[in-house]
Amino acid sequence: MHLSRLDAAPAFSYMNDTTQAIMSPVQRSNAESGELNKFNSVLRLLFPCTVHIQKISSLEGHVHSLRLLTLSNGVQLMLKCSPSPTTALLRRERYLLETEARALALLAQSANPCVPQLFHYDPHGTLLGPSFLVRQYVTGSTLQEMEDLLTVDDRKDIDRHLGFLVNVIGQHVAPTFGPLEEVASGCGKKSWREAFIELFESVLRDAEDMFIHLPYAEIRREVSRLAPALEDVTLPRLVVVDLGQPSQVILDPGSKQVSGVVDFSTAVWGDVLMAEIFEDPSPAVLDGFGSRLAKDKSEITRLLL
Incomplete structure (x- = not known):
């Protein structure tokens, strides 16, 4: 099964249109603030406290939840979270996130510029709830x-x-x-x-x-x-x-x-x-x-x- 590409998907609003339609402005604001706080807690593991998130974009069309984080220092990160527990997965899809994290960690030894840098992998979801990884966003x-x-x-x-x-x-x-x-x-x-x-x-x-x-x-x-x-x-x-x-x-x-x-x-x-x-x-x-x-x-x- 071929999954759609991570990085070329168009940037959409932070929450999808269906979700926004059923939420009041206050609910939407609270939800966005809550997720932003979680993302900032991840950011603190990787960068000095002077660096903050300037923009968050949701990337659709993938079995995983994807967020493009644009930081104040110009760095762009891909935040990839495990699918919702209710998502029906093929057998190998259950391990895609762990496999990608292991592969990127191994390939970091080669220092090949075509391989995205892995910044962080949390297999237990201690910060965001689901397991997730943060890696370099590849532009082009x-x-x-x-x-x-x-x-x-x-x-x-x-x-x-x-x-x-x-x-x-x-x-x-x-x-x-x-x-x-x-x-x-x-x-x-x-x-x-x-x-x-x-x-x-x-x-x-x-x-x-x-x-x-x-x-x-x-x-x-x-x-x-x-x-x-x-x-x-x-x-x-x-x-x-x-x-x-x-x-x-x-x-x-x-x-x-x-x-x-x-x-x-x-x-x-x-x-x-x-x-x-x-x-x-x-x-x-x-x-x-x-x-x-x-x-x-x-x-x-x-x-x-």
């Missing part, structure tokens, strides 16, 4: 938005940069395979085959729960038949599955260069070929990645899976 336009404005050379530069970024991210390794939170808790799998089948099975179960009609038995048989190719992956490398998705790549509108990638919530310890950018990689992607695809039977099967 999405690759999806700028696609028609790019020359062939522009696109080659972007693809080369994304291939390089996949390689940089993949330099981070772990002792076992699987979701970041499972590996961190010591429950990772010894083989990529075992971890992949578990991830795949969770997707099928989500579909079954929603009564989506698919040939489940046949799908499971085919995955089992092809799964031995996954044994060729022996080193658990960090991979962001959605990396390469045009809605997740941010470009500088002036230079048309990659200025950032957003949403690291799909990261897993596994096979780098899981990254979306390898679905149909251009020669520039492979140049940036630093390796050609072998295109042997095992690799082709892994890409198919």
Whole structure:
């Protein structure tokens, strides 16, 4: 399931129109003041007391609650809170926030300017109620938005940069395979085959729960038949599955260069070929990645899976 992009969504009023319509001016003012006080308590953890919030914008279209905080020192932060308890979530969506926080914390070691800085992660919701993270807000336009404005050379530069970024991210390794939170808790799998089948099975179960009609038995048989190719992956490398998705790549509108990638919530310890950018990689992607695809039977099967 592809979630809508975090940073390119338009800024809306602090509270949505439906909420405002059923609240009196006094109720609305009290609610806004209460949330502002909570946001300021988070801000005090990160900046001197002279820094304050100048503007708060709500960003719609995402399973999480998102707020863009513009500070008096010019810094823009993304505040991302866990979904409401009443929100129906897919199995992997229950861990998106924790996964993103862990991935950003790991990637901070690389100091790559395309990876947003993680400022704070609160898994227990001690300040705001729900669990939340605060990270750098990435400005610019999405690759999806700028696609028609790019020359062939522009696109080659972007693809080369994304291939390089996949390689940089993949330099981070772990002792076992699987979701970041499972590996961190010591429950990772010894083989990529075992971890992949578990991830795949969770997707099928989500579909079954929603009564989506698919040939489940046949799908499971085919995955089992092809799964031995996954044994060729022996080193658990960090991979962001959605990396390469045009809605997740941010470009500088002036230079048309990659200025950032957003949403690291799909990261897993596994096979780098899981990254979306390898679905149909251009020669520039492979140049940036630093390796050609072998295109042997095992690799082709892994890409198919």
